[in-house]
Amino acid sequence: MIIDIVTGVLLLVGALFFLAGTLGLLRFPDVYTRLHALTKADNVGLGLIVIALMLQADSWFVVGKLLLIWILILLAGSGVAHLVASTAQKRGLKPWKK
Amino acid sequence: MEEIDLLLLFDAVLGFTLVWLAWQTLSSLDLFRAVVLFIAFGLLMALAWVRLDAPDVALAEATIGAGLTGALLLSALAQLSARQKHESETSLFLRLTLGVLMFFLLIGLGYIVFSLPPQALGLSVEVAKNIELSAVANPVTAVLINYRSYDTLLELGVLLLALLAVWSLGSASTRKSAFVNPVLDLLTRILVPVFILVSGYLLWVGAFAPGGAFQAGAVLAAAGVLLFLNDWHLESKYTGFALRSVLVIGLVMFIAIGFGFVFLDRVFLEYPPELAGGFILLIEAAASLSIGIILAALFLGRDPSVKSDSCSDIDTGVHK
Amino acid sequence: MDTLYLSLALFLLLTLLVGMWRIFQGPTPADRMLAAQLFGTTAVACLLLLAQALEEQALRDVALVFALLAVVTAVAFVKRAWTAKDDH
Numbered sequence: 001m002i003i004d005i006v007t008g009v010l011l012l013v014g015a016l017f018f019l020a021g022t023l024g025l026l027r028f029p030d031v032y033t034r035l036h037a038l039t040k041a042d043n044v045g046l047g048l049i050v051i052a053l054m055l056q057a058d059s060w061f062v063v064g065k066l067l068l069i070w071i072l073i074l075l076a077g078s079g080v081a082h083l084v085a086s087t088a089q090k091r092g093l094k095p096w097k098k
Numbered sequence: 099m100e101e102i103d104l105l106l107l108f109d110a111v112l113g114f115t116l117v118w119l120a121w122q123t124l125s126s127l128d129l130f131r132a133v134v135l136f137i138a139f140g141l142l143m144a145l146a147w148v149r150l151d152a153p154d155v156a157l158a159e160a161t162i163g164a165g166l167t168g169a170l171l172l173s174a175l176a177q178l179s180a181r182q183k184h185e186s187e188t189s190l191f192l193r194l195t196l197g198v199l200m201f202f203l204l205i206g207l208g209y210i211v212f213s214l215p216p217q218a219l220g221l222s223v224e225v226a227k228n229i230e231l232s233a234v235a236n237p238v239t240a241v242l243i244n245y246r247s248y249d250t251l252l253e254l255g256v257l258l259l260a261l262l263a264v265w266s267l268g269s270a271s272t273r274k275s276a277f278v279n280p281v282l283d284l285l286t287r288i289l290v291p292v293f294i295l296v297s298g299y300l301l302w303v304g305a306f307a308p309g310g311a312f313q314a315g316a317v318l319a320a321a322g323v324l325l326f327l328n329d330w331h332l333e334s335k336y337t338g339f340a341l342r343s344v345l346v347i348g349l350v351m352f353i354a355i356g357f358g359f360v361f362l363d364r365v366f367l368e369y370p371p372e373l374a375g376g377f378i379l380l381i382e383a384a385a386s387l388s389i390g391i392i393l394a395a396l397f398l399g400r401d402p403s404v405k406s407d408s409c410s411d412i413d414t415g416v417h418k
Numbered sequence: 419m420d421t422l423y424l425s426l427a428l429f430l431l432l433t434l435l436v437g438m439w440r441i442f443q444g445p446t447p448a449d450r451m452l453a454a455q456l457f458g459t460t461a462v463a464c465l466l467l468l469a470q471a472l473e474e475q476a477l478r479d480v481a482l483v484f485a486l487l488a489v490v491t492a493v494a495f496v497k498r499a500w501t502a503k504d505d506h
Contacts, residue, residue: 008419015426022433022460042459065482079284084492108424130450131450138438157480160487169494176501327497
């Protein structure tokens, strides 16, 4: 019962982070800030959902698979964020200043 | 019953988005935007296959449709000149005629779909009846490698022919980037083994759960694409016989095993039920290796054993 | 619990739709590609939720493959379509 409540809360907060990331992608003023928003959804949003589902998993194999998926997205997300940001800088895109 | 309604809502949103996205992809004037929309379409299409209870197809769609084709389109786009915007010049009469014909087509298709029996089992009953004889528990794999193995054999042949056609178009220039990005390098070094492991897992799991040779091969091809994007080249001592033998091993193994049993009083491509499991795995392993290398070679575009005569960077026009 | 999973999956699908606006808006190619990346991650989350709700192990494999292929398209973008060298 407790586990179900914790799962529910984690899932809701995770989904909220996804919403925040998407809104950030839409509303932030330049590539760099949007990248920032995107990686929050990737890391934290997916992370919380994965943790919540790990609590509900019925075997260690499933737990391992969920963990692997999250780690892959983390790796890919951070790597790509770095690549996109450095390419943006080399192409002369100026960060937004107020 | 809330559960059913939520799923229905999910499916409805998915369905409408797919149609809208397809329209937007085709009508987009900016090519790059069209490519990105296409990748998004591929992702949602894979979700649609999942909702249609076809995880095998979803796996294939995700790897080949969204991933490999997306990477290929992005690569091809880079080689085109400036973004092409063009206004449509078809006459109003032609467009109206097409619209009317499309409308009738829609009516016809709708009629056909709605007059289908609600529970069309197709051949799934026969497939299920004989599944122990086919030695694999996943009905999709049983159909692909056992019941309709002839089709899969020919598909492997078609892939090989496609590669030959691409190779015969001549070599694109090799690109050498002076700058090695350490982040990308590290990412590739960590990820390629993971790709290979996942490919092996999909191959193994295909016997009893969604997966199989094509999916495993496509993931292997994705690993190859990642290597190629990192400017990795196959050493020239492997680009001759070694490369070619790996390319054909899938087809050769399939034909050899298919013919092998002919000498034991069976028909071409008939496997004895007791040995079928092992041989199917062998065929699938060889096939996924071939498929992976073929798809990766299709991405690369040129025959690695042919030395290209000029080294130029196409997208900036800098000649070295 | 299943209702929660399914409603969140629907919610995520809707956020995915909303995020599509960025593909149309641009202005740089990176913005469009980033939106596609977000779709990949959102789709992974959707698939994991569906896997739990419908008790289909295979969907987790599909999510795994999604994660892998998201990397490939992103790297293809950075290395081919949007390199540091050209100028627009």
